[in-house]
Amino acid sequence: MSNVHVIDHPLVQHKLTLMRRKDASTNSFRRLLGELSTLMAYEVTRDMPLQDxxxxxxxxxxxxxxxxxxxLVLVSILRAGNGFLEGMLNVVPGARIGHIGLYRxxxxLQPVEYYFKMPSEMAERDIIVVDPMLATGNSAAAAVARLKQL
Incomplete structure (x- = not known):
C-alpha cells in the first residue's frame, strides 16, 4: 500500500516558487533546494516511532x-535525487545513503536500471526514496519495486 503526502507548508511553497523563477541563479537554486529538502526531512520523518x-x-x-x-537509508534516484541529500542529512546525519541509476x-518509455548501490543489511533499515523528478512516476515506482526485492 502506498501513501502520498502533500507537503503544503508555507515555507515549502515559498521556496518552491523562488526556485521556479526563470532568473534564479544556479547558486540560489542549489541553496533553496538544500533548504527545501531540510524542511521536507522534517515532514517525511514526522510519524517515526519514538521510545523512552x-x-x-x-x-x-x-x-x-x-x-x-x-x-535510516536515504536512497537517491540519480542524479536529480542527489540535490536532496545534503538538506536531509542536516536533519538525520546518521542516515546511510544508497543510489539507484535509472533512465527512460x-x-x-520504461525505466531501465544502470546503477544500484545500497548499504548492507537493507532488510533491517527504513528507507526514504528521494527524487524530485515526478512526471509519470515510472522511475520512482521502479526504484521502489527494486528496493522491495532486497
Whole structure:
C-alpha cells in the first residue's frame, strides 16, 4: 500500500516558487533546494516511532524520547535525487545513503536500471526514496519495486 503526502507548508511553497523563477541563479537554486529538502526531512520523518530514553542532564536524570526502529537509508534516484541529500542529512546525519541509476528507454518509455548501490543489511533499515523528478512516476515506482526485492 502506498501513501502520498502533500507537503503544503508555507515555507515549502515559498521556496518552491523562488526556485521556479526563470532568473534564479544556479547558486540560489542549489541553496533553496538544500533548504527545501531540510524542511521536507522534517515532514517525511514526522510519524517515526519514538521510545523512552533515560538521559543524565546537568541537573538530574530524566526520561526523554529518541527515534525507535530501524536505521535510516536515504536512497537517491540519480542524479536529480542527489540535490536532496545534503538538506536531509542536516536533519538525520546518521542516515546511510544508497543510489539507484535509472533512465527512460526512448522506445518503450520504461525505466531501465544502470546503477544500484545500497548499504548492507537493507532488510533491517527504513528507507526514504528521494527524487524530485515526478512526471509519470515510472522511475520512482521502479526504484521502489527494486528496493522491495532486497
Amino acid at each position: 530514553f533515560e538521559v543524565e542532564t546537568p541537573l538530574e536524570t530524566m526520561t526523554g524520547k529518541v527515534i525507535d526502529g530501524k536505521k 528507454d526512448p522506445a518503450t
